[in-house]
Amino acid sequence: xxxxxxxxxxxxxxxxxxxxxxxxxxxxxxxxxxxxxxxxxxxxxxxxxxxxxxxxxxxxxxxxxxxxxxxxxxxxxxxxxxxxxxxxxxxxxxxxxxxxxxxxxxxxxxxxxxxxxxxxxxxxxxx
Numbered sequence: 001x002x003x004x005x006x007x008x009x010x011x012x013x014x015x016x017x018x019x020x021x022x023x024x025x026x027x028x029x030x031x032x033x034x035x036x037x038x039x040x041x042x043x044x045x046x047x048x049x050x051x052x053x054x055x056x057x058x059x060x061x062x063x064x065x066x067x068x069x070x071x072x073x074x075x076x077x078x079x080x081x082x083x084x085x086x087x088x089x090x091x092x093x094x095x096x097x098x099x100x101x102x103x104x105x106x107x108x109x110x111x112x113x114x115x116x117x118x119x120x121x122x123x124x125x126x127x
Contacts, residue, residue: 002047004046006032007046011032020057020064024054031049031051031053031054032046033067033068033071047072049071053067053071087106090103091115094115094116097117099121104123
């Protein structure tokens with residue numbers, strides 16, 4: 001979703017919705033999400049915040065972090081654990097498993113036998 005044309009100075013005059021660390025604001029029946037974005041030179045940005053997303057946040061179904069991701073990227077964050085992401089990466093680049101017992105520990109011996117490059121030693125794995 002695109003940033004709102006409103007600036008922080010405009011939104012700060014609105015009603016803050018308590019409990020969200022100055023991220024959620026309301027003006028009449030419109031909601032706004034305010035956050036800092038950018039790397040070294042962060043900037044405060046404002047998004048118009050649809051009521052449906054506010055309701056997901058209020059109900060606890062989604063977190064501030066998930067809402068920010070949705071507003072910024074127009075999609076929900078991936079629903080994959082870090083371990084599964086690591087496993088997927090290592091399946092794609094099995095050379096990274098060679099001589100790496102910690103990485104090999106993410107797989108069973110049977111899995112390692114299928115994905116390790118030929119001649120690579122199995123150093124550690126789940127049974």
